[in-house]
Amino acid sequence: MFFPLSVNLYVMSEELRPGLEGVLVAESELSYIDGEAGKLVYRGYAIEDLAREASYEEVLYLLWHGELPTTAQLERFSDEMATQRSLAPGTMDVVRELADQREEPMAALRTITSSLSAADEDADETAVTDLEANLRKGKRITAKMPTALAAFKRLRDGDGPVDPDPEMDHAENFLYMLNGEVPDAVLSETFDMALVLHADHGLNASTFSAMVTASTLADIHAAVTSAIGTLSGSLHGGANANVMRMLKEVDDSAMNPVDWVDDALDRGERVAGFGHRVYDVKDPRAKILGGKSEELGEAAGDTRWYEMSVAIEEYMAEQKGIPPNVDFYSATTYYQMGIPIDLYTPIFAISRVGGWIAHVLEQYEDNRLIRPRARYVGELDRSYPPLAER
Structure with missing residues (x-):
């Protein structure tokens, strides 16, 4: 049967599901959650195994590339991440200004992350769905967010920022920049494990927010910024x-x-x-x-x-x-571990950014604008009264 192009070819369900609870809106290869059994899997690997054996960098590679890295791949990936940790002078100016204003940490992280696009050499990519460009941007965003958060905390407290150390891994380097001293192995290992555990968790509110933003073909900086804003709400983060x-x-x-x-x-x-x-x-x-x-x-x-x-x-x-x-x-x-309480949710963000980016990459790969509908329950057929008669 032939349908004119103007005909809407989908049938809207009349079932109302507040909060989209239980509604399937996408297929994903990233996280599997069995709520009855208490099971969490990243790309086929049990979270218990990853938390015990894998570094955060390995988990990032797994989420973004689909497979665990070889030794050579992990070394190259980790080195690339480490070289991207430093902030541009303009970004550091934003961090200083927000610290001086005593901005709330999640709001500060949201603003700083948005500003990262100003110094990103791939930010002007006309094809926002370019995989290689997005992987480069994803590495920069993930590498720089911890630097920005640590610098914000230190400046807020009247201390000077600590430059990132490219010889340290992701978790160790953050604790070093945060506290100004090299953490012991137990603290580094514990923090790395925490990053692994929080890296992804299906279509939670912030991840879905990032996907909605990406579905409009907004760029990856916009999608991550949207996710941070969503995480700042008390019903999700905090x-x-x-x-x-x-x-x-x-x-x-x-x-x-x-x-x-x-x-x-x-x-x-x-x-x-x-x-x-x-x-x-x-x-x-x-x-x-x-x-x-x-x-x-x-x-x-x-x-x-x-x-x-x-x-x-x-x-x-x-x-x-x-x-x-x-x-x-x-x-x-x-x-x-001596981490200030008001940094707990931003720390969640510097971990979950790996999952946000993975879901954004997945969204771009087979994109369809996410555009649900609401059931209208307002009035109809009201007469418009002239302004003088109201």
Whole structure:
């Protein structure tokens, strides 16, 4: 049967799914999540194996190229990333200005990331879907975001920025730039593992935001900036910071953690770090980070944060049947590493940028403008009154 080109060839479903919950909008080869079994897979590899064996650079290569790198490929990829860490003078001026204004860290990271395009030699690519150009831009964005965040934190605190060290890997270099001293192997390994665990997680809100932006054929800088803006919302990012603030409040109160949580629940408050839109069981990433939190506490001779967390987890499981998510144990892990609480969500961003870029590359590869529709529930057939009669 012949249809004129003007005929709309799709049928709109009348089923309303607020928040698009459970709606399939794309096919992806990047992340597989089994919420009932508590399983997370990147391109076929279990997150437990990647967290234990792979570096963040290896995971980036896997997400962007589809396969784990050989030794030579990883060395070349890591070297290319390391050479892109420095910020252009104009970008550093933006960082200084935002630090002087005491901008909120996520807002600062959003603005700085957007400004990176000004000094990107591929930013004027007319073909925004050019894979090689986008891979180059992706490396620059991923390499520079940690430098910008560390410099922002130090300038805000009255310290000078620390230049990146190309001899260090991605995780070690960030901690070095953040604190001004070379981190020990345990801290570097722990932070690298945290980056791996947060690198991707399907079509979460920020990833979907990046995909929507990319589907308009906006460039990769715009897509990542859009994702950062989405992550800044309290219903997506910020949970691990709220967990740590909660634990500090429990500690300051000198109350038994279970009693404190019980009182909070009686007041109708939500306990941070519990529940997940996808997982029905304990988040597999929480299991891994819980172990690292315990190790850090034991190494420091102070396990109270871990013990407090376990007590709350067990109580919530018994009373509410709600398991913890990744934010619950990333909070104490970061805190014991000496990372300021208001940097937790930006740190999430400097990890998840790898997944955002991977999904954007996938979107460009087989692009279709993402354009859902809303069911109109307003009035119809209203008469237009002249201005003088209103």
